[in-house]
Each structure stands twice: as C-alpha cells, then as structure tokens.
Amino acid sequence: MSQLSLRNLSKSYGAFTVFDGLNLEADAGEIIVVFGGSGTGKTILLRLIAGVEDQTSGTVELNGEDMTDVPPERRNVGMAFQNFALFPHMSARENIAAPLRAKSASESALNAGIDRVSKLLKIDRVLGHAPRELSNGQKQRTSLARALAAEPKFLLLDDPLRNVDAKLRYEMRLELPRLLRQSGATVLYVTQDYKEAMALADRIAVLQGGKFVQVATPQDIYEKPATLQVARLFGDPVINTLDVTLQAQGKGAAADVAGYKISIPGNVQSHVSKTVVLAMRPDAVTLNTSKSGVKATVMAITPLNERTVLLLQAENGWEFLASLSAAAETPKAGSTVTAHFESSDIHLFDKETGERLHG
Numbered sequence: 253m254s255q256l257s258l259r260n261l262s263k264s265y266g267a268f269t270v271f272d273g274l275n276l277e278a279d280a281g282e283i284i285v286v287f288g289g290s291g292t293g294k295t296i297l298l299r300l301i302a303g304v305e306d307q308t309s310g311t312v313e314l315n316g317e318d319m320t321d322v323p324p325e326r327r328n329v330g331m332a333f334q335n336f337a338l339f340p341h342m343s344a345r346e347n348i349a350a351p352l353r354a355k356s357a358s359e360s361a362l363n364a365g366i367d368r369v370s371k372l373l374k375i376d377r378v379l380g381h382a383p384r385e386l387s388n389g390q391k392q393r394t395s396l397a398r399a400l401a402a403e404p405k406f407l408l409l410d411d412p413l414r415n416v417d418a419k420l421r422y423e424m425r426l427e428l429p430r431l432l433r434q435s436g437a438t439v440l441y442v443t444q445d446y447k448e449a450m451a452l453a454d455r456i457a458v459l460q461g462g463k464f465v466q467v468a469t470p471q472d473i474y475e476k477p478a479t480l481q482v483a484r485l486f487g488d489p490v491i492n493t494l495d496v497t498l499q500a501q502g503k504g505a506a507a508d509v510a511g512y513k514i515s516i517p518g519n520v521q522s523h524v525s526k527t528v529v530l531a532m533r534p535d536a537v538t539l540n541t542s543k544s545g546v547k548a549t550v551m552a553i554t555p556l557n558e559r560t561v562l563l564l565q566a567e568n569g570w571e572f573l574a575s576l577s578a579a580a581e582t583p584k585a586g587s588t589v590t591a592h593f594e595s596s597d598i599h600l601f602d603k604e605t606g607e608r609l610h611g
Contacts, residue, residue, distance in 0.1 A: 255280040255438045256301070256406060261310035263296055270296055271462040273310070283432055283439040284467075285449040287485075288459035294442040295334060297459070298408040301440065302329050314406060325354075330404035330437070332412045336391040338383040344394045345370075345379035351402035369397040372431055374420070389416040400435060407437040413448065425451040446486045450474070458482055480529055480606040483599060489534045489561050492572040495603065496530045498523050510566035512546045515595045518610025528609060529601040534561065534575035536597035539583065545592040548572075550583050564591060 256278040263270045270293040278284050286294050299305040301312050303324035312319045319327060330351065338347050345366060352362045370376040373393040383391055396412045413421045413428075429452055432439050443449055449456050450470040457467045458478075466478035477483035483491045496507040498520060505516045505524055516530075548564040551571070560582050562574045574591060576582065583589050600609040 255282075255315055256440070257311075257313040257316075258301075259311045259313065261297075261300065261312065262308045263293065263300060263305075264308045269462060271459070274464060276457060276464065276467065278438050278440070280438055281433065281436055283429065283441060283452060283454045285441045285443060285453035285456045286459055287443060287446065287449045287456050289444060292459045293462070294459060295410050298331060298410055298440060298442060301406070302331050302408055303327050327406070328404050329406040329408060330399035330402060331408040332392075332396040332399040332410060334410040334412075334414060334442075336383070336388075336395045338391060338394060338398075340383050343380055343382055344375060344386065344390070347383070347394055348379075348397045348401050351398060351404075355402055357402075365401045365403075366397075369400045369431075372427065373397050373424075389420065392416055400431065403435055403437070405437055407432065407435065407439045407441075409439065409441045411442050411444065413443075413445075421448075428452060447488075450486070458485070476608070477599065478608050480531065480601040483531055483601070487533055489573045489575055491531045491533055491599070492537070493529050493531045494570055494572070495527055497525065497527050500524045509593065510546045510548075510568050510570050512544070512593075514593055514598065516598060516600060516610075517595050518600070520600060520610050523600075523609060527603050529603050529606075531599040531601065532593050532597050534573040535559075536593065537572070537574035538592045539574065539576070539580075539589045540592050545590040548589055548591050550585050550587050550589060553582060553585055564589070566591075 258274050258276040261274040262272045286297060288294050300307050303319060303322065314327060348366050348370065349362055352365050370379055373396060375390055375393045375397060378386060378390055386394065392412055392415045399407060413424055425448060441452055453470055455467055455469055456473050457464045460481065466473060466482055473482065474486050477486065494509060496509065498505045498507055498516065501515060505520050506513050507516055507530055546566050548566045550562055551565050552563040554561040558578050560576045560578060563571060564574055565571050601607065602609055
C-alpha cells in the first residue's frame with residue numbers, strides 16, 4: 253500500500269482553478285520531486301498535504317487514512333517552507349528543537365537530533381543566533397533542519413535550496429539524498445531546477461497546466477519525455493527541434509532533416525504525410541567526416557568546462573546545437589562540418605498537442 257496518495261485532488265480560489273483532479277502515489281521512503289514553473293501550484297499542493305489549507309475536492313491519504321478532517325499537528329508531517337517561517341523570538345537552535353519539544357523528546361534525544369542535522373547542514377556555528385542575524389541561506393537551512401529533526405514519516409520540502417549559494421547547493425545535492433534516505437520518510441520535494449530534480453528524485457512529477465503531465469524516473473523523463481514541453485524543460489543546452497513531414501519507408505517512416513534522410517523508430521506509420529516535430533538532444537549530435545549527415549556551418553562556439561557547445565547552421569538555414577565532450581576535437585568557427593544523428597536518439601512529437609508519438 254502506498255504511504256501517500258492523492259486522489260482526484262483539486263484546489264480552486266473562486267473561479268480560478270490551481271489544479272483539478274491530481275492523482276499521485278508515493279511508496280514508503282520514496283523521494284518524489286514535484287517539478288514545475290512559478291505559479292503552477294507546487295507550494296499550494298504541499299500546503300494541502302500538510303493540512304495548512306483545505307482542498308476544494310478529492311482526498312489526501314497518509315498511511316491509507318483520509319486526512320480531510322485531520323488537523324496538521326496530527327499528520328506526522330515535517331515541512332520546510334520556501335519563506336523560512338522561522339519563529340523570530342527563538343534562536344536557530346530553539347527553532348530546530350520546536351518539533352522535538354512538541355513530541356516531548358528527552359533532552360539527550362533533543363540535543364542529538366539538533367547536532368545531527370545542524371552539522372550536516374553546516375549551521376552548527378550559528379545555533380545561538382536569532383533569525384534576524386542569519387543570512388537567507390542560513391535561514392533556509394535552519395528551516396530544513398527543523399523539518400528533519402523530528403524524523404517525521406512525511407517530509408514536504410518547498411524548494412529548500414533556493415536561497416543557498418551555488419557551492420553549498422552543489423554539496424547539498426550530493427548529501428541531501430543520503431540524509432533523506434536515512435530518515436526513512438516519504439518525501440515530496442518541490443523545485444524549479446531540473447538539475448536538482450534529476451539529482452534528488454526517485455521519480456519526478458512534472459506539474460503543468462493544473463495536472464501532472466508525466467510521473468517517471470529521472471532517466472525516463474530525460475530519455476522519453478511525454479511532451480515537447482517536458483523535453484524542453486529537462487536538458488541544457490535545450491533540445492533541438494525541427495518541423496518535418498514524415499515519409500513512408502518500407503513498413504516504417506523516415507524524415508528529411510535538412511537534406512539528410514533519417515529513419516524514424518517506433519510505430520508511426522499513422523502519421524505519414526503529416527507534419528510533426530522532430531527533436532534530438534545536443535549531446536546526441538555527433539560530428540564525423542563521412543558523407544552521411546547534415547552539412548552545416550559552425551556559427552559559434554561556447555566552451556562550458558567539461559563540454560563545448562556549437563551553434564550550427566544547416567544549408568537550408570536550420571540552426572541547431574551540438575554538445576561535444578571536452579576531449580573531442582572542436583572545429584573552428586566558420587568551418588563546415590557533417591552532423592550525424594542516430595535514429596534511436598530521435599524524439600517525435602505531435603505538432604498540435606506536443607504529445608510524444610512513439611515509445
């Protein structure tokens with residue numbers, strides 16, 4: 253049985269609907285990252301699960317129990333808010349201790365819990381400070397520490413790394429999954445950062461337009477995006493796209509990509525003669541010296557440490573990106589190259605709906 257279940261969950265404010273009919277199942281100890289842009293309702297979703305707000309319809313179930321009439325303090329949920337929500341009259345230490353005191357923890361257990369999370373989050377030296385004396389990053393980590401200290405069964409984390417510096421954010425992406433798994437809690441983690449989502453999640457729930465458009469592992473989100481919009485959101489540089497008209501090829505299909513005919517994988521015969529969106533990741537574009545491929549001119553070169561990104565322009569004017577490893581030989585700007593795409597790396601999407609057309 254799932255530990256957390258959302259069943260046809262809806263939330264509206266008057267005539268404005270935030271989301272309508274959300275469904276999600278999370279197993280015990282699973283880390284699910286809710287990913288979406290600003291204004292998609294991610295924070296509101298966490299507040300509904302925590303019981304801070306009431307849903308318009310549908311149910312939130314924790315451990316198989318409908319939480320509709322259960323107050324927040326009885327849900328065994330820890331939450332780190334994006335706006336910190338620290339008690340201003342308490343020190344950082346007392347803020348972290350608050351949920352432990354609410355559970356009547358012994359003094360030794362309280363001290364052990366505070367020491368454990370404060371050292372991990374690197375705030376052990378500011379435990380005596382009031383919130384007004386903390387930087388935004390320290391406030392964010394104190395809020396996160398408070399959510400973790402009481403070891404709740406459910407953790408709701410509202411973009412907890414948003415206000416920390418780049419170095420600490422990188423370190424926490426490595427450390428946080430270990431900490432969360434040690435806690436044994438079922439985690440819903442909200443973020444707008446796709447790299448954070450990929451690094452932390454067992455599964456990612458992509459929230460767009462008031463619904464989950466895809467719930468899948470990070471690998472499946474990247475390799476088999478359910479929609480063109482999801483494909484564009486996950487990956488840097490952004491995925492290349494080109495409108496093409498599918499042609500019949502034996503029992504399958506093919507497309508003309510800037511003068512280069514490429515076979516299309518999967519069962520897409522029903523889309524022959526239709527215009528669709530063909531897409532491929534920049535890191536799937538290879539440059540070779542064979543005659544097979546798209547002839548293109550190198551328009552710009554952008555070194556990115558371990559990768560080099562090339563802006564290429566095909567002879568028909570189509571511009572696309574190639575991402576090469578640092579070890580690969582980089583052609584000169586203005587030179588002509590041959591870009592090659594493997595059929596297995598091609599993604600195909602419906603031009604009108606943006607939905608994926610093949611497995």
